[in-house]
Amino acid sequence: MNDMTPVTTTLKDWETDQEVRWCPGCGDYAILKAVQRTMPQLGADPANTVFVSGIGCSSRFPYYMETYGFHTIHGRAPTVATGVKLANPELDVWLVTGDGDGLSIGGNHMLHLLRRNLDCQVLLFNNEIYGLTKGQYSPTSRPGTRSPSTPFGSVDRPVNPCAFALGSGARFVARGIDVNKKLTDAFKAAYAHEGTAFVEIFQNCIVYNEDVFSDFTDKKTAPDTQLWVEHGEPLLFANGTKGIAMDPALFGARVVDVADGDWEAAGVLRHDQTNRALANMLVEMPFGDYPMALGVIYDDPRPTFDGAVMEQNAAASEGKSDDLQALIEHGQTWKVGK
Template sequence: MNDMTPIETTLKDWETDQEVRWCPGCGDYAILKAVQRTLPMLGADPKNTVFVSGIGCSSRFPYYVQSYGFHSIHGRAPAVATGIKLANPQLDVWLITGDGDGMSIGGNHTMHVLRRNLDCQIMLFNNEIYGLTKGQYSPTSRTGTPSPTSPAGSVDRPASPCAFALGSGARFVARSYDVSKDLPEVLKAAYRHKGAAFVEIFQNCIVYNKDRFDDFIEKSVAAESQVQCRDGEPLLFAKGTKGLALDLETLSLKVVEVTDGDWQGAGVLVHNVRNRGLAHMLVEMPFRPFPMALGVIYDDPATTFESAVIAERQSLIAGKTADLGKLLAQGQTWTVP
């Protein structure tokens, strides 16, 4: 998020003349449209906006948004984004990555951009597979996932991007999915956050991992399988008949039944986006019998990396006059005839 004056744009202002080239039915199409619809709502300016990506299917994103962009190298988009933000802190920087790009070869770079708290929006597209390199299992693939590199099923335990983000010191963590009507609201919240805003987006890979997320996205099961996290509202799901409460014996979450709408009597927790402990429990609770936690899970701003760097630089040069000749002449010097 920057402090520039908002301007009026439309979705068309954010579309490029490039042919959008993803597999027909790919969830990336829906995410692209959600972003292009959201940017006008934010008052964002294409001239002050930069999309940075690494390598992977999701990393074609900068070609399709009418703004500045960098299609960088595998896993290093956070490093490029950091350089951009330090060079011009007023720019809106969006970082596009995937579960392979951001959690495998780029895992260390993702960790550092989060712990430093660079002011940017990080969108991690999670399709639980390597799509661009033809369907190998990824760090987020579920145990048992068959693939060219695991024909009998992966034996790896999957990584949780949101748990990783919290463990790396992220101050904003959210979750959504490609065709969710709530995705624009999550992106707006990420944009408003001053600091590194991490958004995991479940994305359907139509070719190599088709309908992987139907167990909580499909309309017939969504109400029972999703809990929408909204600040100040009770953590209810299943049309208000169930909720999440604290198990005092294990200090973990449990599912409770809610009778006649009495969620308070059932002990259902009220979501608090500044409660880091609750955020950890929400992203780490196992899907089934628990629902999938979606929405803004954690939002607690802190000093940003670029503002700290600028403040330090100002303090170091305060009261000093730049003199290159004097700098070169101090200490040991040599004269070369």
């Protein structure tokens, strides 16, 4: 986020003349439109905005945003984004990556981006599969996933993207669903956060991993399977009839019934987005026994990497001359002549 004067734009100002090319029905279309709808609400300036991507279906994104953009190499978007932000700290920098791009070959780069706390927004599209390269299993694929690279079913334990982000030192972690209207709220909160904001987006790959998230995205069961968290509000789901409480014996979460709306009597916790321990508990809750925690799970800013670099550079140059010729002639110099 930067402190520049808000600019008035419309959705059309963020759309390019490029044909959007994803598979019909792909969740990426919904995410793209959500971002384009959000940018005018942020007061962001297309001329001051940069989208950086790696490799994968999600990484086509910069072509479809009427901004500056870099379609980089596999897993290295965080590195390029760091260079962009340090070269011009006034730019709004967004990273777009996928579970394979960002958590496999790019896992090391993602880790260091998060721990450094560069001021940028990371949108990680998680479809639990490699879509662009025809459906191989990815770091987030569930055990038993059958794919061209795991014909008998994956035996890997998958990465939990939000747990990875918290473990890497991220100060902002959120989750959303590609077609859910609340996704834009996560984008707004991410933009307002000073530092690296990590947003995991559950994205449906209609060709190679269709409806893999239907166990919690299906509208009929969503009230019972989705826990939308909000700072200061009780952790309730199932239309307020169930909630998340602390289990002292397990030092973790437990689901409790809420009678007559009295969530306090049931011991339901209030969401505190600055509480790192609570954030860890929410992202680690195993789905099935617990609902899927969604929304802004953690938001606790600290000084940014780019801010510290700028301060250091300013201190190092204080009192120094910016006259190149004077610097060349400083000290023991001599002229060679006839």
